[in-house]
Amino acid sequence: MTFDDFLLAFFSLDILRQAWPILWSGFKITLLLSAIVVPLGVIGGTVLALLSTVRSRWVRWPLIAWVDLFRALPPLVLLVFVYAGLPFAGIEVSAIGAVAIGFFLNTGAYYGEVLRAGIESVPRGQLEAARSTGLTRWQTMAHVVLPQAVRNVLPDLISNTLEVVKLTSIASVVALPELLFQARQAQSVTYNATPIMAAAVIYFLLLWPVVRLLSRLENRQIAGRR
Amino acid sequence: MTAATPIVQAPIVQARGIHKHFGALHVLKGVDLVVAERELVFVIGPSGSGKSTLLRCLNRLEDPSGGSITVDGIDMLDRGTDINKARQRIGMVFQSFNLYPHMTALGNVALALRKVLGLDRPAAEARARAALERVHLADRAGHYPGQLSGGQQQRVAIARAIALEPRVMLFDEPTSALDPELVGGVLAAMRELRESGMTMVVVSHEMGFAKAAADRVIFMDDGRILEQGPPAAIFGNPQHERTRAFIGQIERH
Numbered sequence: 063m064t065f066d067d068f069l070l071a072f073f074s075l076d077i078l079r080q081a082w083p084i085l086w087s088g089f090k091i092t093l094l095l096s097a098i099v100v101p102l103g104v105i106g107g108t109v110l111a112l113l114s115t116v117r118s119r120w121v122r123w124p125l126i127a128w129v130d131l132f133r134a135l136p137p138l139v140l141l142v143f144v145y146a147g148l149p150f151a152g153i154e155v156s157a158i159g160a161v162a163i164g165f166f167l168n169t170g171a172y173y174g175e176v177l178r179a180g181i182e183s184v185p186r187g188q189l190e191a192a193r194s195t196g197l198t199r200w201q202t203m204a205h206v207v208l209p210q211a212v213r214n215v216l217p218d219l220i221s222n223t224l225e226v227v228k229l230t231s232i233a234s235v236v237a238l239p240e241l242l243f244q245a246r247q248a249q250s251v252t253y254n255a256t257p258i259m260a261a262a263v264i265y266f267l268l269l270w271p272v273v274r275l276l277s278r279l280e281n282r283q284i285a286g287r288r
Numbered sequence: 289m290t291a292a293t294p295i296v297q298a299p300i301v302q303a304r305g306i307h308k309h310f311g312a313l314h315v316l317k318g319v320d321l322v323v324a325e326r327e328l329v330f331v332i333g334p335s336g337s338g339k340s341t342l343l344r345c346l347n348r349l350e351d352p353s354g355g356s357i358t359v360d361g362i363d364m365l366d367r368g369t370d371i372n373k374a375r376q377r378i379g380m381v382f383q384s385f386n387l388y389p390h391m392t393a394l395g396n397v398a399l400a401l402r403k404v405l406g407l408d409r410p411a412a413e414a415r416a417r418a419a420l421e422r423v424h425l426a427d428r429a430g431h432y433p434g435q436l437s438g439g440q441q442q443r444v445a446i447a448r449a450i451a452l453e454p455r456v457m458l459f460d461e462p463t464s465a466l467d468p469e470l471v472g473g474v475l476a477a478m479r480e481l482r483e484s485g486m487t488m489v490v491v492s493h494e495m496g497f498a499k500a501a502a503d504r505v506i507f508m509d510d511g512r513i514l515e516q517g518p519p520a521a522i523f524g525n526p527q528h529e530r531t532r533a534f535i536g537q538i539e540r541h
Binding site: 192194197198209 | 347349373376384388390448449
């Protein structure tokens with residue numbers, strides 16, 4: 063194989079031009095899924111993290127069971143289960159609905175654990191000071207504990223978000239033609255790897271700024287600890 | 289006002305027979321503490337004697353295992369009492385300041401004014417600024433805790449508490465975490481507060497301040513009040529061997 067053959071197989075402009083429309087539509091679906099799934103996961107995670115501060119065992123044990131279950135189940139299995147299983151329970155879900163539910167369960171549990179660690183990293187004295195001025199439990203959470211908790215685990219939250227965006231590629235199993243699915247389609251039609259390379263570049267361009275931001279935050283945290 | 293003045297009003301703080309267990313540990317073994325309006329009570333004692341726990345029981349940061357507590361006429365241990373409302377009347381200052389690091393000095397003081405008293409932002413900030421003025425830190429209103437010295441942070445913490453216009457202030461070793469040169473500013477703020485007529489309960493080993501400002505000194509040991517009286521009596525002529533040994537120890541420092 064010559065170098066020209068290699069270029070032709072992986073970086074063919076001609077193929078790229080042909081594949082671009084469906085890659086673009088796949089990219090838009092990946093963006094749409096991310097825009098649905100990330101906020102849902104953060105909201106679910108916040109609720110779980112707040113519940114983890116409740117001492118009652120009637121909250122505690124179901125919560126542990128919930129988080130363990132949905133962290134242990136592979137997201138792909140969960141997604142198929144939601145999409146194929148819920149209709150048997152008489153609940154029809156669209157493909158997007160299934161992705162939203164599946165990701166809410168899975169990534170919510172992950173975000174929840176990150177945020178819980180953040181809440182636990184806030185010194186007890188903060189809570190006591192706030193409560194001593196008459197703030198309620200939830201006011202203290204909202205105005206004093208959570209802002210500090212989020213700041214303390216921001217790098218982990220962003221890491222998690224990167225993983226979630228990449229994970230949206232599993233939505234293709236419920237027939238949502240996201241970016242990676244479209245790239246594989248284009249590849250199988252053209253017998254050429256260029257669409258896959260293009261998808262890789264698109265993912266990279268999408269996530270690289272976030273990765274940069276993450277390392278800057280991590281460096282700042284290390285510097286802050288000194 | 290001195291301890292010799294007859295007390296006309298009902299006392300602000302009345303704690304009777306306070307017990308506190310932490311698991312198998314019996315930290316408070318039946319403590320009575322009555323504090324009159326405008327009185328400054330100093331609580332001293334070796335570490336582990338229960339003095340901080342006693343203070344924290346008064347605003348129910350700790351739940352006593354037994355006894356009764358009323359503050360400004362409110363039964364603090366009654367299940368029907370709105371504890372958040374009751375705590376507005378009890379300011380507290382902590383050893384480690386516990387300022388909110390993500391808010392400016394002004395934000396720290398204004399938070400409870402907005403969320404607890406329900407003032408709108410301009411009103412809360414005006415009142416917060418006035419409280420900072422009282423601890424001579426109005427010029428630091430826009431600073432974050434990380435940009436303030438320990439002494440300044442503790443004065444902001446005092447402002448945060450007094451902004452709610454409490455009826456009694458609790459100080460839990462307010463100067464113990466400070467470098468010696470920063471202690472003076474905090475004690476000055478406390479003295480001004482005292483002169484304004486604030487009722488205060490202070491857990492601290494600042495003997496000079498106790499001698500100059502306290503109406504009464506309480507010596508605690510092993511979860512009990514061993515003796516109490518005017519500072520001159522406790523420091524000058526302690527009755528118990530334990531008190532004598534303790535005072536001898538801290539005066540050597």
